[in-house]
Amino acid sequence: MGQYNLHNRYKAVVIGGSAGSFQGIVKILSSLPANFPLPIIMCLHRLKHVRNGFVEALSIKSIAEVTEPYDKENIKKGKVYLAPANYHMSIELGNYFGLSTERMYNNSRPAIDITLNTAAYVYRDKLIGILLSGANRDGGLGMKSIKDRKGLTIVQEPSECMIDTMPKAALNLTTID
Template sequence: MLQGRQFEAAVIGASAGAVSALLEILPGLPPDVPVPVVVVVHMLRGRSSQLADLFASRLDVRVVEAEDKQDVAPGAVYFAPADYHLSVENDATFSLSNEPLHIFSRPAIDFAMQSAADAYGPALVGILLTGASHDGAEGLAAIGAAGGLTVVQDPQQAQSPVMPGAALKLRQPDLILPLKDIRALLAMLKS
């Protein structure tokens, strides 16, 4: 599935159970990860996100909270900030907005995945992990429709199987994997 494919970015979405799932897969990233890794996690409204700080101390790669108009550059993991939708523009910069909630969420995984699919097309990897809503299913389907590689965490191994299950009902992904294999896949990405 990866043989000979070149990628420009990866987008990961998760909700309930996200931190433990991400702690299992992100430490597999090499310090010089050749693509930007964009992570969108649902969080309680009215709270600031501590995800970038939490993961910066646990990963060998640069970890930052995404900012408006920031370049989406290789060699970093970008976390969506609290209470903003995160999009990737066609010029490979981030855009933040406070549009209405999408499926009770802001940031919404669908926003990030659909915009990244538009920006990167077949050079994008989309990964949907554990979660208790169906946000992310349409975004992952958009990545697949654009020719990108789509990956869903095995729902039987997800802390909350609703989100990966919703993705499976909407469109068959390229891969359905346990977290250990998603970690290995991320470590093999090439630009």
């Protein structure tokens, strides 16, 4: 991402992942510069009944603290956010989070497509979308939405994924940058 003038060109980074994505997330979070200017919004499939440990494990590896946002919390520059277990997380106009317990989508809650689609709607061409390893197609439509709104799209190389269904779903729906 060094070739992009991040703080002028982009307003946020959104990352989706599921089975096999933990190592990719750790690699991204541990390689960020200390003064990374953009919010990083992560939607990862996780066990709905396990509330502790995941955020702490990511925080240990990350330059910035990883937090689970509250409903209606403002999105701040340089922060790392993780969708809370068993909540859909959307990005709302006005730059804040919306959390809900609506029905599962793509057999998931949180659903990556919901986070990516709403982020694409709010940030348009000022969004970087990243989709990592995962076992279902959740995130594919969200990446298409980001691309359709001229955001920057990145998927994990399918051959490097533990499970390549998610990146391949995005690659089948749109042209990834």
